[in-house]
Amino acid sequence: MKSMTGCAIRDIEFDGYSFRYELKSVNNRFFDVYLKTPYEFSDYEIEIKNILKSKVKRGKLSFFISFESTEELGYSIAPDINIAKCYLEGSENIKKELGLKGGLDINSFLLLSSKDIWKKKKESKNEELLKEYLFRGLEDVVDIFNESRQKEGDFLKQFFDSSLNELSGFVRKIENSSKNFLQEKIILIKDKMSRLLLDIPLDENRILTEAAYYSEKTDISEEIVRLNSHIFQFKTAIDSEGDMGKRLDFIIQEMMREANTIGSKASDTSIVNIVIDMKCLIEKMREQVQNVE
Numbered sequence: 001m002k003s004m005t006g007c008a009i010r011d012i013e014f015d016g017y018s019f020r021y022e023l024k025s026v027n028n029r030f031f032d033v034y035l036k037t038p039y040e041f042s043d044y045e046i047e048i049k050n051i052l053k054s055k056v057k058r059g060k061l062s063f064f065i066s067f068e069s070t071e072e073l074g075y076s077i078a079p080d081i082n083i084a085k086c087y088l089e090g091s092e093n094i095k096k097e098l099g100l101k102g103g104l105d106i107n108s109f110l111l112l113s114s115k116d117i118w119k120k121k122k123e124s125k126n127e128e129l130l131k132e133y134l135f136r137g138l139e140d141v142v143d144i145f146n147e148s149r150q151k152e153g154d155f156l157k158q159f160f161d162s163s164l165n166e167l168s169g170f171v172r173k174i175e176n177s178s179k180n181f182l183q184e185k186i187i188l189i190k191d192k193m194s195r196l197l198l199d200i201p202l203d204e205n206r207i208l209t210e211a212a213y214y215s216e217k218t219d220i221s222e223e224i225v226r227l228n229s230h231i232f233q234f235k236t237a238i239d240s241e242g243d244m245g246k247r248l249d250f251i252i253q254e255m256m257r258e259a260n261t262i263g264s265k266a267s268d269t270s271i272v273n274i275v276i277d278m279k280c281l282i283e284k285m286r287e288q289v290q291n292v293e
Contacts, residue, residue, distance in 0.1 A: 001238055002293040003152035004028065004059035004245070008145035014133040018068040021141040025149075027290050028060035038067045041134055048138065055142050057243040058293050065134075149293070156288055160238050163285050164231055167255075170278040171231070174262065175224050177271050220262045220271075227258045245292035252286045 007024040033052055035045055052061060095102075234251045237244045259282060263275040 001153040001157050001244065002146070002149040003156055003291050004149070004293050005152060005291055006059075006145050006149035008141050008148055010137065010141040010144060012133075012137040012140065014136070015129075016069060017130065017133055019133065019137045020064075020066040021137060022064040023061065023141055023145045025056070025059040025061045025145075028058060031056060031058055031061075033061040033063060035063045035065075037065045040067060040130060041065060044131065044134065047135075051135075051138060052142065055146060056293075058245060153292070156292060157238055159288055160234070160285065163281055164235055167278065167281055167285075168228075168231055170274050170281070171224060171227055173274050174220070174266075174271050174278075177268055177274075178220055178224070178266075220265050223258045223262045223265070227255065227262075230255045230258065243293045245289065248289045248292055249286075252282060252289050255282050256286070 004025060004027045008021070009023075010019075010021045012019045012021070031053055033049055035049060037045060037048070041048075048063070052063065230251050234248060234255075237247050237251065256279065259275055259279050263272060263279070266272050266275065
């Protein structure tokens with residue numbers, strides 16, 4: 001079991017190149033990532049996202065990469081001639097349409113277009129080396145990140161194991177209380193009818209019929225069976241490998257539905273009180289399930 005919340009910060013140096021990785025995540029129904037990288041690595045962003053997606057199934061990730069070098073990176077500067085031609089043609093059109101005089105010298109032209117026509121390129125050998133270092137560090141920080149999520153997941157599993165044991169105890173108490181319900185109802189009906197009818201003999205068959213009818217309306221045996229089944233399914237899920245958060249969420253919803261049904265059917269105060277405690281526990285479990293991948 002892994003939590004969707006995790007954090008990893010890693011500083012790595014390779015031959016004069018310094019990388020800093022900051023990766024964190026919070027709960028989310030699906031996989032989503034916000035990625036911020038230096039200019040040098042902008043071409044690799046899709047590849048970085050694909051690696052993260054292969055390692056993380058759900059969660060909203062924020063990933064920041066910073067980079068420094070103590071050596072010259074080996075850039076070359078070259079003009080984009082096509083863009084320069086567009087600037088020149090635009091300038092000539094402005095001159096013609098507005099009836100302006102004069103010419104555009106090289107200094108004025110470069111001042112006008114310098115932000116767009118000059119392109120910075122990395123040398124191929126330097127680029128390959130940086131990419132190798134970048135992804136080597138990436139794999140390292142993702143492993144640390146998943147370790148933190150695993151540790152958080154271990155705490156969640158301990159909580160769920162404890163909660164399931166407590167929940168099973170609630171179900172046993174409800175089951176034991178409901179077993180004596182019919183006999184107690186018969187005694188209650190007899191007592192009430194005796195006080196109302198005084199010396200008139202009681203009709204045992206009618207008493208049993210009334211008690212059976214009332215018992216059928218308030219019978220919770222099926223709900224108890226289903227609730228025990230949900231507890232078993234939840235336990236099986238958290239003991240398995242892989243992503244399970246959505247499955248656990250569905251099981252929790254079914255648990256709450258059965259608890260609500262028991263609460264609406266039960267007329268025994270002791271059962272109602274147990275149901276309240278049980279619903280509080282299920283709600284706590286539901287909140288923590290939202291953290292599970």
